[in-house]
Amino acid sequence: MQLPRISGTVSAHLVRSLIGATTSQTKNRLARLPDLATEVLEDDLARISTPSLIRVWESLVLTEPRTTIGTLILEDAPIGTFGTWDYLITSGPCLRESLTQAVDLISTIGDPAAEKLLVEEDGRNFTIRHATGTWGPDVVQAVDIFALSLFLTRARAATDLHISPSRVTITHQAPPQVRQMARFFGTDQIHFDAPYNSISFREDDVRKPLPKSQPGMDRILAHHAKMLLASSHSVLEWHDHFRIVLTNAFQQETATLENVAACLSVSPRTLQRRLADHDTTWSAEVEAVRHERTMELLRTTDSPLTSIARHVGYSDARALRRAVLRWEGKTPRDVRKAAATRGAP
Template identity: 60%
Template structure:
């Protein structure tokens, strides 16, 4: 499916709205202050919120309930229709296997096609859905990965109309403290941790099962509808704001380079530089600005050692970090932390 460049770096409000509703009250209120997570935006099914803002929601969920299986657990409150047309693509095709393929092909109807890498393949006995996401913090990536695998299983069960048991599950992360609970969620002990990739496999019998909600031609109508909705959708943020969101995400991933950021925006590096010049700025100025913002946020809201903060924002060591903070603020990192304590986020 050909994607509009405007879609890269954004997600459906169906997904953002759902995850926002899972965040406890006070924390949710703070998230609503973000420019593309306000109530009016989240009520608009044609709006596209930034992937950066979605990651901020995931961060809050992980911080609120650390060391829990928050990714799969939130799906307990996600009936069919929660994720808009994507839910019907995955539950209304001729067979489960075909529905899985179409849901993967049209993942832009739900998530960010530039950040979510999905593949459906057959290994001779099973139909396997593979998933990978960005290289953000390990807790965040684990939550997103487990959410994605659990989502495909939950929707497969809804599509077939019975309690489908996967052939096996592979997970790139180490076994969580509640691995027994994870086995209960997936319905199988055949879970391999530390695997090369994340995947969930369905038997050929399950994959070839005709779906009870399938009707001749319905899948084609749903695909057409999904494409029309995507064409009519619009990112909430202006181009420059989206660029800064993507650049901030690159800092999270330790992937700050002109080429990578340009690719996320579906631009060539030269075009990106020209767009920045048209907006009265340069790549170097923007990198320095985001580095400053990210550094000060980490100092104000975390207790990370200075060496760890330095590594996260691209400084060689804590001494270089101190020099930069003094240049920006005329104060030391310790001064910033002491004055921020009363208002630091929990």
Template identity: 55%
Template structure:
């Protein structure tokens, strides 16, 4: 039921992180599930594409950085709602983390996020994987996830736990030093097969200092009720567009794949689109147009990067599309915007 969505708690955190980065939230006004009235309701579920738009903005604000891990320093226990308390309540951190894996849906997208715990008697490893979206966004989410597990391990145990090893399936960022300081170790492997964080068994098997017997059972019952009562914000057509936007990010935007995500046949999807006065080709075009123009007008990304992000094979295809939509080239659009930003507003110099 909650596939393709994240919790309101995580969405609020991302919105606050974008706000603190200095970005105006007005540029997200077109996203119907990021309004304050939506985010105030803990039972609402925000579409994953809306969340990815926020992540993308964070990576554009701090390009090439470890922003995903560093923002977790501003996420105390309780930021992610009930999931946080499941992670920090129980016999020891291994037990609570296994429970957190079972209830990952409380915070993230069960279709896009995968968690696994591994024990060998000496070490405890948490392995994480996310979707195949824009590389910068995937990297940020990977850093963020490992940062969350570390901060929750420290909060649960009440000790400054230091991981034995951190493995990241990305290239070293420019701020490698910041990652060393954040994780507290130089044992950080890059270009690894998986994202993972490994703790010494003694650190995570010790009894938790604030454990209350029986409380975890109450929390799990509450978690089951919360998931059953959760409600995605978007209506059918908006949800379709959200899923389509994610598919374009993942380069899997086929009619069959999107229909499968919506739990319907391709023929039924085409019929439903026809009932809304549109079709598959027009919907692909609309999502690409909105994302392309947003990136052109609000970022300095090279055209090659924009083309890759919106699913075009090369810059020429992007240029043809922008010319068709706007009647002018991407270069002209950016030059016009640059001149407008430099033009003083009449009357502003009057004293």
């Protein structure tokens, strides 16, 4: 079956669940992004750009760095929250087969270019390894813990038992909420600073028949999941997607051609060709986002000009002043005065 280009996107189900855990103010701010509007998130076939998903994660972890927010979200996320993918885990003949199928079809909810999953078995344990993209450290930690927690909560729902993993490994340092994590996972066998992220279940637990299993239902749901993927659609056009990636790169101070191309899973040369197809260039796009980001920082923060200059890629405050004068016909001080007069935040 030919599937649409879904790399660089995630399901609306996933984003809805995360946005639901944010504050009202944050929801309103995120809704201004073109693929996070309410009507978009209500479309179960919509695929949201991964950069927009990362903006949601950044909002979630901003108030509490190195948070275990993912475990809290999943405690209030019943089966069905993530659509068909959830039912793949509850419908198989045993947890081993259900989890394996859910790993194979992780693109139903996640970004196949960013989420890497691997199943391992050694006769005693059934292990799922997880790795994600190279975003900010707080976001990566939150995503990693969320992913492991997701498989645990779904395994418990599938078995109707409060099963505990035999072992959990996490590549990050132990967070302040380590005791909360131990209670959630039901084990003190959580190893931090590990070489990879993983969750292991005992072989006896994953081979027991599932109480909700119906013969053949797992195959029907797997086929349905593939049909949904074939019918899904990316909300953003390529250039809009590129612009979000570039804006995020500016916020993380990683706005180089090589880094942005890697985020889009293309070579720098291919990225430049794609931009040419849209009658623009890398330099023009950088200038446009730099302009937009500079104005935002001038109008909404009191950061020193030297700090803003460094953030948007200028050598010093002098170069920033010249750029603002060229863009706006005003000095940075005049821009800030005008924003204050309008009552800007």
